[in-house]
Every structure is written in structure tokens, then in C-alpha cells.
Amino acid sequence: METQEYKYRNGKPKNGRKYMPANFTEEQRQNIREKLITIGYELIREIGLKKMKVSVIAQQADIATGTFYHFFDSKEAYVQALIEEQDRKMQEALIPLLQNSGKITLEQAIRWFRDSFRTENNILMELTLEDWVWLKSHRTKDDMFSAAHGEQEAMKYLSYVEGVRPDLDVRIIINFFKTIYSMAQNRETFIPEVFETNIDMIFECIYRYAAIK
Amino acid sequence: METQEYKYRNGKPKNGRKYMPANFTEEQRQNIREKLITIGYELIREIGLKKMKVSVIAQQADIATGTFYHFFDSKEAYVQALIEEQDRKMQEALIPLLQNSGKITLEQAIRWFRDSFRTENNILMELTLEDWVWLKSHRTKDDMFSAAHGEQEAMKYLSYVEGVRPDLDVRIIINFFKTIYSMAQNRETFIPEVFETNIDMIFECIYRYAAIK
Numbered sequence: 048m049e050t051q052e053y054k055y056r057n058g059k060p061k062n063g064r065k066y067m068p069a070n071f072t073e074e075q076r077q078n079i080r081e082k083l084i085t086i087g088y089e090l091i092r093e094i095g096l097k098k099m100k101v102s103v104i105a106q107q108a109d110i111a112t113g114t115f116y117h118f119f120d121s122k123e124a125y126v127q128a129l130i131e132e133q134d135r136k137m138q139e140a141l142i143p144l145l146q147n148s149g150k151i152t153l154e155q156a157i158r159w160f161r162d163s164f165r166t167e168n169n170i171l172m173e174l175t176l177e178d179w180v181w182l183k184s185h186r187t188k189d190d191m192f193s194a195a196h197g198e199q200e201a202m203k204y205l206s207y208v209e210g211v212r213p214d215l216d217v218r219i220i221i222n223f224f225k226t227i228y229s230m231a232q233n234r235e236t237f238i239p240e241v242f243e244t245n246i247d248m249i250f251e252c253i254y255r256y257a258a259i260k
Numbered sequence: 261m262e263t264q265e266y267k268y269r270n271g272k273p274k275n276g277r278k279y280m281p282a283n284f285t286e287e288q289r290q291n292i293r294e295k296l297i298t299i300g301y302e303l304i305r306e307i308g309l310k311k312m313k314v315s316v317i318a319q320q321a322d323i324a325t326g327t328f329y330h331f332f333d334s335k336e337a338y339v340q341a342l343i344e345e346q347d348r349k350m351q352e353a354l355i356p357l358l359q360n361s362g363k364i365t366l367e368q369a370i371r372w373f374r375d376s377f378r379t380e381n382n383i384l385m386e387l388t389l390e391d392w393v394w395l396k397s398h399r400t401k402d403d404m405f406s407a408a409h410g411e412q413e414a415m416k417y418l419s420y421v422e423g424v425r426p427d428l429d430v431r432i433i434i435n436f437f438k439t440i441y442s443m444a445q446n447r448e449t450f451i452p453e454v455f456e457t458n459i460d461m462i463f464e465c466i467y468r469y470a471a472i473k
Contacts, residue, residue: 218453230438230442232442232446233442236442237438241435244432
């Protein structure tokens, strides 16, 4: 393992990226992966997405830089995993809300969406403008930054919600979510004391629009 | 005049910036200034704020580049004048709304504010992200980009409005205006067909918040 790690220590391995050291058990792998994810959230909050280096992530997780690439192909893939992981957690929080019908009320849905834009649940809400620019230029797939994205996904979520007006234009909701990310991106220009109040009010606005009259 | 203009043609004059060619009457000056302002709005819409060059502005106004600096000290001062000019026009539109009491209703105020964020009245709504970055780094005075700005100005406007709840927190309103500029700044990521609807809804939200219950 020493030799192997040494080989990768100075950067991303060109070949054998999928090769897994025999001395990591599945449990160890799982632990390292979780550690890397936790460290990622911390580092983004501390030093930002752009400045976060793979070598520093690896160091904090007590692994060699080369070993990092056994878990993620690139920093981009890692960041993507961080975002997907928080999405997964939010989706888990949705499950206990589902009633026998497999549906949730509009009130619950709005509260759930609101929570998904809180800094403690959403690392994107803490990014600086510099980080957003990095993220936009390094995105690994179609995401929240493209105008086209989101309509299908939003419709999927909406199918679980009761009490929604039948003529709802989901594009309006999507644009409001983009609005909140735009606010986060310019956070330093906002009056901080009422920033969360503004987001609350946008959700009230969404609720009022989406509810059956 | 030929010699004079030639002297300035290749850039900003180092001295004598305040010197006014004797052959411009006050009326001519007024005409040129208006022309420059009109051209500015057109050029920002066509090629953007950052890419807009003083030499091009001057060319389109049929004056030498040096002559431009008899009207504005710099591109920054010119842009500032463009913004102030549109503010002045919006404020003119407010005057006929004032009743005998010197006040306007909240409905009128909201409609007026809404109008001030339409692209035809507000060049800022059409800036690209690149232009916003330019503007932020070249601002000549405290403006809409600083978190502190706006509270005093907003209070001034509010004093003309009837039917406002006494416990209104003006910071919420200011943050909503910043929200709209943030949306404009990221316009290319929004679903364009409902972009204006989202802004309408933010104003409905402001109205509902600001009105006496």
C-alpha cells in the first residue's frame, strides 16, 4: 500500500483509477467516504469551494491525495457527490411526512422546500459569488443553473403534493428557487438581519400561488 | 476647434478638462449631452456596459473622443449619469400621482416601484453578469450594491405613501429590491417566459406585507 499510495500522492493517477487497494475493507471504504463528505461541508464553509484543494481534503481525512481519487474521479465529481448527498438527506426527511395515500399536504411540502434552502441543510446557500462562478464553470452535468433544468424534477415532486391548483405553472416555482439561489449568491449585498425573512416571504408567496383557491 | 479636438482625440485630456470650447452654445451642449445619454442606453442594450468604449460613444454622437470628456470626467461618471437620468425620469412619473395631500396610495406606490424595474425604464435590468461585475468594481459612490445603502432613501419614499402598516420593516422591502436585481443579474439561468410574472408576484408579496391589515 505504501508504494501504491506514493505513486498517486503527487496527483491524480492517469491509469488504474478504478483500482481499489486490497487493504481497504468495504467498511473502511464506507468510513473514509463518509469522512470525506463531512470534511467537504466543513471546508466549503471555512475556505470556500474554489479554494478547497484535494490535497487538503485528503490531509484532513488522513489519507494520501492519491487515495482520494479511489473515491472520486475529480474535485468536480466530489462536489457533485456533496450536493447529491444533501439532496438525498432532504429526500429522506420527506418520507416520514408521506401519509397512507403516499401524499403530503401543500403546507408540508412548502415547509419541506423552505427547509431545503436553509444553510444547515444546503451548502449552496453559503457559497460566495466566487464559488458560484467556480461551480458554474465546473458543473459535471445539467443542473440548477440551466434554464431548462428542473421542470421534470419539480413535476415529480408535485405529484406527491395534495391541494395544488390544477393550472399551476411549475416554471414560476422553479424561477423562485432560482431566485433564492441568486439571493444567496449576492448575499453580501443584502441586509443580513432580514435575509431569512425575505426567503420565508417568498415561500408564503409560493404557497398562496400554488394553493387551490 | 479643429486643433483643440485633435489634441483630445486620442484619449482623455490630462489638463483643461473643465475647458469648454467657445463654439458650443448652451443649447448645443444640451443637445450633445442628451444625445450621449440616449446613445448610452442603446449601447448598453446592444453591446453591454463593460464593452462600451468612450471612443464608440463619441463616434455615435458625432463628437471627438476628447469632446466626450467635456461632458463626463470618465466612463464611470457617464454610467452614473445614465443611472441618475433614469432615476430622475421615474421620479417625474411620480409627481402626477401625488394627491392634494402630497401622498400616494400604497397601490400606486407598488405599481410605480414595479414599473421602475421594467427593462424599458431600468437599464440595470438588462445588464449581463459581466456588466454587473464591471459596475460593482467601478461604482463611483455608495449605491444599491452595498448592504447599508437604501434604508434612508426608502424611508424618504415611504413618507409619501398612505396605508402603510406602522411597524413596517423597510429592510425587508430593500432586500426584495436587491432580490430583483439579483434575478436580473442571473437572468440567463431563469425560465424567461415567466420571469416578469415572478417579479409581479414579489411585488404582490411586498404589497401584502406593507398594507395595513
